Amino acid sequence: MRIRDLGIRIGMGKPGVFNAITDVPGVRVGHHTIHRENGDQSVHTGVTVIEPRPQAAHLQPCFAGVHVLNGNGDASGLEWIREAGLLTTPIAYTNTHSVGVVRDALVAAERELGKQRTYWCMPTVLETYDGVLNDIWGQHVTAEHVHAALADARSGAVAEGCVGGGTGMICHEFKGGIGTSSRVLSAEAGGWTVGALVQANYGVREALRVSGYPVGQVLGELPSPFRGSDNIGEAGMGSIVVTLATDAPLLPHQCSRLAQRASVGLARVGGGTEDTSGDIFVAFSVGNSDLPVTNVGRPGVPTTTVQMVNNDHISALFSAAADAVEEAILNAMLAATDLQANGQQALALKPEQLLEALHTVGWKADPRAAERS
Template identity: 80%
Template structure:
C-alpha cells in the first residue's frame, strides 16, 4: 500500500510511471535483505544501492551536490562530491556499523569494472542506525551482500519498507525503511523528472504529519518500540538519508540547492528537529551525459560543452524534490510491516489506522 492508493495526494505535481526514483532515465535500484531470527540473535538489516547510470559510474560521471541538515551521522565519499561536484560511484544505504564493509565492497566492484581505466575511487555510503531491532554490533553485512544488491539493481518499480538497508529502521516510532516517489514537470516547466529515495529512521510520534494534518497526536494508542521494560533508546533517535535524482541538466551548485530541498519534504512530515538524527541528503543529475570519464592520469579534451537549467526555471524542480521526499517517507512507512527483533518490536502504520487518524484531525478525501 502506498499513500496515493489511500486517496491522499501529496503536493500538486504528477508522479512518473513508477512513482519512484527509477523514473529518472537510467537510474537503477537494488536491495539485499538479511532477516534471521534465532534464540541467540536478531539480524534485520541489509544493503540498498542506487546506480546513477547502468554500468561503471566512473565512465559516465554525474554532477552532484550534498546538503547536511544535521550531522549526527556518517557517510563516505561526500568530500569529493563537495570538492569536484561529481558522483563517480554508486550510492549505498546500510546500517551505522556496516559503512566500512559496504564501502570496501564498492571499491572492489569498481576495481573489477574499471581495471586499468582508473586507479582510485571514493564510494558513497550513507547510514542510519538499526540497533533497536537488529544486532548491529554483530556487523552481519558482508561484501557478498553488497554484490547481491548490485546484481539486483534494475529500473522499474522499487521495493519499499522492510527491505535492503531499511530492513531494521523505525520512523516516527512506527516501522520505517525504504521509500521512494517521483514527479514529472510539465512541458512548460521543462518536462524533467525528479525522483527521491529515502531510508527513513527518525522522528517522534506526536510530530508526524500527513498532507499537513497532525495525525501523530491521535496515534498514541499504537505501542512505541522505545517504551518498554528494556532500554532500547529514546523516541526521535535515528536518522534519515535521502538521494534525489533528476534528468534536468543541473550544475554542481544547482544539485546542492536541490539537495537542500529535501529538508522541506522532511519537515512537512515532522522531521528535521532532533539532535540525535543524522539528516544527510545528496542530489545528482544525469542531464549532462557527456562529462569526461574519471580516468585520472588520462585526461581527455581540455573543455567540455554543457547544458544547464536557467535559474528562472529551477523553482519547479525544488517543488518537485520537496513533494517527492515527503511522499517517499510516507510510502516507506505504509509499505513497512511489523518487525520484532532484539529487545523490542516496531509496529507498522496500518492504512486503515492512518485513514481513521486523518478523519479525526479533519482531513476529507
Template identity: 80%
Template sequence: MRLRDLGITIGSGTPGAFNAITDVPGVRVGHHTLNAESADGSMHTGVTIIEPRPVAAHLAPCFAGVHVLNGNGDATGLEWIREAGLLTTPIAYTNTHSVGVVRDALVAAEREMGKQHTYWCMPVVLETYDGILSDIWDQHVSTEHVQAALEDARSGPVQEGCVGGGTGMICHEFKGGIGTSSRVLSSEEGGWTVGALVQANYGVRDALRVAGYPAGSVLKDIPSPYDGPVNVGVPGMGSIVITIATDAPLLPHQCTRLAQRASIGLARVGGGTEDDSGDIFIAFSVGNSGLPVANLGHPGPATTPLKMVNNDYMTALFVAAADAVEEAILNAMLAANDVQGRGRKALALKPEQLLAAMAKVGWAPQP
C-alpha cells in the same frame, strides 16, 4: 500499499510511471535483505544500492551536490562530491556499523569493472542506525551481500518498506525503511523528472503529519518500539538519508540547492528537529553526458560542453523535490510490516489506522 492508494496526495504535481526514483532515465535500484530471529540474536538489516546510470558509474559521471541538515551520522565520499561536484560511484544505504564493509565492497566492484584504467574511487555510503531491532554490533553485512544488491539493481517499480538497508529501521515510532516517489514537471516547467529515495529512521509519533494533517496526535497511543527500559534508546533518535535524482541538466551548485529542498519534505512529515538524527542528503543530475572520467595520466579534452537549467526554472524542481521526499517517507511507512527484534516490536502503520486518524483530524478524500 502506498499513500496514493489511500486517496491521499502530496502537492499537485504528477508522479512518474513508477512513482519512484527509477522514473529518472537510467537510474536503477537494488536491495539485499537480511532477516533472522533466534535465541542467538536478531538480524534485520541489509544494503540498498542506487545506480545513477546503467553503466559503470566511473565511466559516466554525474554532477552532484550534498547537504547536511544535522550531522549526527556519517557517510563516505561526500567530501569529493563537494570538491569536484561529481558522483562517480553508485550510492549505498546500510546500517551504521556496516559503512566500512559496504564501502570496501564497492571499491572492489569498481576495481573489477575499471581495472583496465588507472583509476581510484571514493564510494558514497550513507547510514542510519538499526540497533533497536537488529544486533548491530555483530556486523552481519558482508561483501557478498553488497554484490547481491548490485546484481539486483534494476529500473521499474522499487521495493519499499522493510527491504535492503531499511530492513531494521524505525520512523515516527512505527516501522520505517525504504520509500520512494517522483514528480514529472509540465512541458512549460521544463518537462524534467525528479525522483527521491529515502531510508527513514527518525522521528517521534506525535510529530507525524500527513499531507499537512496532524495524524500523529491521534496515533500516539499505539505501542512504541521504545516502550520499556530507557537504555535501548529514546523516541526521535535515528537518522534519515535521502537521494534525489533528476534528468534536468543541473550544475553541481544547482544539485546542492536541490539537495537542500529534501529538508522541506522531511519537515512537512515532522522531522528535522532532533539532535540525535543524522539528516544527510545527496542530489545528482543525469542531464549532462560526456563528463570527464577519472583516468589518471591520460587526461581527456581540456573543456566539456555543458547544458544548465536557468535559475528561473529551478523553482519547479525545488517543489518537485520537496513533494517527492514527503511522499517517499510516508510510502516507506505504509509499505513496511511489523518487525520484532531484540525483544522489541516495531509496528507498521496500517492503512486503516492512518485513514481513521486522518478522518479524526479533519481530512476527507477529494471527490
C-alpha cells in the same frame, strides 16, 4: 500499499510511471535483505544501492551535490562530491556499523568494472541506525551482500519498506525503511523528472503529519518500541538519508540546492528537528550525459560544454524534490511490516489506522490522488 492508494495526494505535482526514483532515465535500484533469527542477537539489516547510470558511473559521471541538515550521522565519499561536484560510483544505504564494509565492497566492484581504466574511487555510502531491531554490533553485512544488491539493481518498480538498508529501521515510532517517489514537471516547466529514495529511521510519533494533517497527535497512544524500555534510547533517535535524482541539466551547485530541498519534504512529515538525527542528502543530475571519464590516470580533454537550468526555471524542481521526499517517507512507512526482534517490537502504520486518524482531524480523500503523469 502506498500513500496514493489511500486517496491521499501529496503536493500538487504528478508522479512518474513508477512513482519512484527509477522514473529518472537510467537510474536503477537494488536491494539485499538479511533476516536471521537468533534470540537476543537476531539480524535484520541489509544493503540498498542506487546506480545513477545504465553503465558504470565512472564511465559517465554525474554532476552532484550534498546537503547536511543535521550531522549526527556518518557517510563516505561526500567530501569529494562537495569538492569536485561529481558522482562517479553507485550510492549505497546500510546500517551505521556497516559503512566500512560496504564502501570496501564497492571499491572492489569498481575495480572489477574498471580494470585498467580507473585507478581510484571514493564510493558514497550513507547510513542510519538499526540497532533497536538488529544486532548491529555483530556487523553482519558482508561484501557478498553488497554484490547481491548490485546484481539486483534494475529500473522499474522499487521494493519499499522492510527491504535492503531499510530492513531494521523505525520511523515516527512505527516501522520504517525504504521509500521512493517521483514528480514529472509540466512541459512548460521543462518536462524533467525528479525522483527521491529515502531510508527513513527518525522521528517522534506526535510530530507525524500527513498531507499537512497532525495525525501523530491522534496516533500517539499506539504501541511504540521506545516505551517501556530503558536501554534502547529515546523516541526520535535515528536518522534519515535521502538521494534525489533528476534528468534536468543541473550544475554541481544547483544539485546542492536541490538536495537542500529534501529538508522541506522532511519537515512536512514532522522531522528535521532532532539533535540525535543524521539528516544527510545527496542529489545528482543525469542531464549532462557526456561528461568526461574521470580517475583514469591520464589527462583528459581540457574543456567540456555543459548545459544548465537557468535559475529562473529552477523553482519547479525544488518543489518537485520536496513533494517527492515527503511522499517517499510516507510510502516507506505504509510499505513496512511489523518486526519483532531482540526483545523489541516495531509495528507498521496500518492503512486503516492512518485513515481513521486523518478523518478524526478533518481530512477528506482527494479523487486526484491516483493521477499519473
